[in-house]
Amino acid sequence: MGIENKTALVTGGTSGIGLATARLFLENGARVIITGTGRHSDEARALANEYGDGKVFFFSYDTSRVSEIERLAGFVKSTFGTLDIAFLNAGLALTKPFEEITEEIFDKVVNTNLKGVFFTLQKLLPLLNEGASIVLTTSASIHKAHAGTSIYAASKAAILNLVCTLNSELIKRGIRINAVSPGPTETGMFNIPGMSEEKKQQIKDNIGKGVPIGRMIKPEEIARAVLYLASPESSSQIGTEMIVDGGMLVG
DSSP: OOOTTOEEEEETOSSHHHHHHHHHHHHTTOEEEEEEOSTTHHHHHHHHHHHOTTTEEEEEOOTTOHHHHHHHHHHHHHHTSSEEEEEEOOOOOOOOOGGGOOHHHHHHHHIIIIIHHHHHHHHHGGGEEEEEEEEEEOOGGGTSOOTTOHHHHHHHHHHHHHHHHHHHHHGGGTOEEEEEEEOSBOOGGGOOTTOOHHHHHHHHHHHHTTSTTSSOBOHHHHHHHHHHHHSGGGTTOOSOEEEESTTTTTO
């Protein structure tokens, strides 16, 4: 896919879509920094053992705090010097009835999903090579209303707007920004302590019944879309939103 020897950053890369994307980048010859909170760091560190020294690096930080984002930028600079690909995937999926959303919940979701992406991109900007590709994770939920997703969907809709507005500024440097919008995806959100495998599968099956393709989307399917947007194969794609939702918006 033309990303051999490219340097890439994957935030929120220790599980689900982020981890699947980091693996796909590595399979295609890129060097990758994976970030996360440390909770699922074992999965990311396993990739380092699989691909060897100098190919995979792990960094733990809080994406909702600018001081932590500045630490990340420093790590990227000291590790790679510059970046060719940035997949800003870190986010918080939280559902709550509108009347139950407190200021604390609002701040937690917005600070992670919007503030974190905005300032991560800002702090990484001096490190992005000409022709770099940025992919942001939004959500198919911004196009189809679901109860309990008001603040989550609003924060993701703001990310999509960033894709449009920042392209007008960064395209002068040959930097492209696109978005991937996943539908219901099998991620670590089902790894709830104490929940049996049978119960987990039952929940997945019930969700899958509401998807036109009859199942939930696999993280690897989202990862392939990200790889395309990150690679030279999509050189004419600017401000694109690639929806991977199993047909929910048309079903």
